[in-house]
Every structure is written in structure tokens, then in C-alpha cells.
Amino acid sequence: MAETTTFTNATQILEPFRGVKKVTLEEYFTSGHRTCQGCESALVMKLMVKASGPRTIVLGSTGCMYVANTTYYTTPWVVPWMHTQLGSSGSAALGTAAGLKALMRKGKMKSEPINVIAFCGDGGGADMGLGAISATLTHKEYNSLILLYDNESYANTDIQLSGMTPYGAHTTFSPPGRAKRIIHTRWKKNMAGMMAAGHPECRYVATVCASYAVEMMNKVRRALTIGGPTFIHSLDPCPKGWDYDPMLSHELGELAIETGLFPLYEVEDGVVKYYGKTRAIVEGRARKPVREYLLKQGRFAHFTEEDLEYFQKKVDETWEKWEIPAVIPFRRLDATRAALDTK
Ligand SMILES: Cc1ncc(C[n+]2csc(CCOP(=O)(O)OP(=O)(O)O)c2C)c(N)n1
Ligand code: SF4
Ligand SMILES: [Mg+2]
Helix, strand or coil: CCCCCCCCCCCCCCCCCCCCCCCCCCCCEEECCCCCCHEEEEEEEEHHHHCCCCEEEEEECCCCHCCCCCCCCCCCCCCCEEEEEECCCHHHHHHHHHHHHHHHHHHCCCCCCEEEEEEEEHHHHHHHHHHHHHHCCCCCCCEEEEEEECCCCECCCEEEEECCCCCCCHHHCCCCCCCCCCCCCCCCCCCCHHHHHHHHCEEEEEEECCCCCHHHHHHHHHHHHCCCCEEEEEECCCHHHHHHHHHHHHHHHHHHHHHCCCCCEEEEEEEEEEHHHHCCCCCCCCCCHHHHHHHHHHHHCCHHHHHHHHHHHHHHHHHHHHHECCCCCCCEEEHHHHHHCCC
């Protein structure tokens, strides 16, 4: 993790936690929520706001992290929190950051650093709210973080498939049948890579997983410190939607990284840096077979050997053929040149 630097429009100085023993004890997302047992998205909320601290406003689009966290008369949020429409996390982040700046400029409120974080689910962010997130990432004069918590379905409305649902997964919109086993045949969007490649003035894009909590919190801190709009994509195992024993949440997060399916990286000012076990893979460690990850989840229970092989082949391609392995999906330049030469 790069050292914290203060920029002209930076929010606050949030030093990285140097190890788990240095993490602050205060909680800003506490009891009072009703998420499922083993819900990693709830853990993401807790870690996200623990990293950002008390000087934070959280905005969140409709989904499990809205509905289950604000049940009538109860809420786990200690910091100010506001709900926004399903596709509006980008607009909420930009509008809040711009509003605070205007009020401070006009002297209507004290000029002081305030973190603005807007979260969205994969349905609300990667599908419905993609345009608004993209627009926000072009407004470099406003500081905000958009955190996409990806449980790989429209979970709150009973597990419908989204553009982030993995190939072949059983959802309520893609139940495997006898005549047709694989209903969902599209490959998952590459959200963080898309945000990094498509927004050259967005200074910080990262991927995280709550199985690696300190790393995750430090990436949140970096995103809030660097200045301008930033984006983080978090992969969140969801016991209900993925159909597994809640005690496996942490392990599934680790397996997603160890199989190379979900790489941990950051792109800061255009420079890619890999983290943890992803970095070890880049440096030559073997990836675990994806079957170890898939077969622990009921949503892939209908997979045959052929399906597992297809899935493995697609993941292998991201490592072997992509220009920046597992990050940017353009074919490698040497392969492109070879293809052009044969024409
Ligand atoms: C415009 C609109 N369409 C549909 C809904 C119904 N709805 C509420 S939550 C939700 C699922 C959102 O999925 P996601 O963003 O992935 O969050 P998750 O529930 O998985 O946490 C849907 C479809 C809505 N609230 N607003
Ligand atoms: S359905 Fe999934 S994301 Fe929603 S509260 Fe339950 S475990 Fe969490
Ligand atoms: Mg979702």
C-alpha cells in the first residue's frame, strides 16, 4: 500500500492500519441489523465504516444492505446514513459531495473534511446504476468513494441473476432443468477493470474481499485519502444466494482468490498493483482448481465435468491471454501482433 499523501482536495489523513493489532476498536456499524447468518456484505459494511471513521456520511442504494440494515425502528449505523434509489449510488455520491462543497464554500457550514461513501449492490451498481457511477468517476473535483458490494445476484428480492452472476449459477431466474441444464450462459462483467480502464482521471480503483479484512480497510482508507472520486469492488459470499453453510463464508472468499477467479488488486494513477495471494499467483504460485470453489456451493450443484472444464478454461484465459492478467481483458500485444501479421 502506498503511503498516505495529502492532495489539495483530499478529505482526511487516514493512515493505513499496519497490522490487525493497530485496527481501531470503535465500531460505526453495530448491532441492530437483520442480515442472514454469515452475510459477508454486512461484514463489508462494518469494515468499510470502521476504516473511514466517524467523520463519514454513508449513502446506500436499495438491496439487502438497505432493507436488512434499516428494519423498522432499528439500524446498526452509528454514522449518518441515507437511502437512495436502486440505480442511484453514483448520483447520491456526487450530489452529496458537491452539496457539502457548495455549503462550505458559501460559509453555511464549517469547512472540514467529511468522507462521502455510497455503496451499491451488483444489481444496483453494475447493472442499473452503471451510468451514474461512470459519470461520478469523471468529476475529479468531488471526493467520494463508491463501494460495490457484489453478492452476485439481486439478493434482496430473492436471488435473481444480475450481470455479475457467474456463468451457469442457479438463481430464481436461471433454474437448471432436465431439458436445459445451464440457463445462464453469460460471463460475469469485469467491473473494476472496466472502471479503471474507462475513467482515466479516477485516481483509485481496487478490488477487495472481507476474508482479507486489514487489506480491505486500508484500500478504503486509500480511496478516501487520494482525492477525487474512487471505486472499490468487493466480492461478498452470500450463504442464501450461493447456497452453502454460513460457516464457509470466509473460506469461500479465500477460494475465490486462490482459484484466480477474483483477483485482488488496485489501480492507482494507472499503475496496477496485485495483493496477497493474487500477487503470489502472478509471481508463479499455482492457482487452485475452480472446482474446489464451485462445488462447495449449491448454486453450482448441477454442474457436470464438462461445465467445470468450461468454467476453468474461461478463468485460465483471464490469466493467460489478457493484456494485464485478470485485470484488463484486451488480448496481449504479442498475440495481437501475431494475429495482425497473419492477415
Ligand atoms: C427501480 C427499482 N426496481 C426494482 C426494485 C426492487 N428491488 C429492491 S432491492 C432489489 C435487488 C437489488 O439487488 P442488488 O443491488 O444486487 O442488492 P442486493 O439485494 O443483492 O443486496 C430489487 C430488484 C427497486 N427497489 N427499485
Ligand atoms: S441474502 Fe445474502 S447478501 Fe442478503 S442478507 Fe442474506 S447473506 Fe446477506
Ligand atoms: Mg446483489
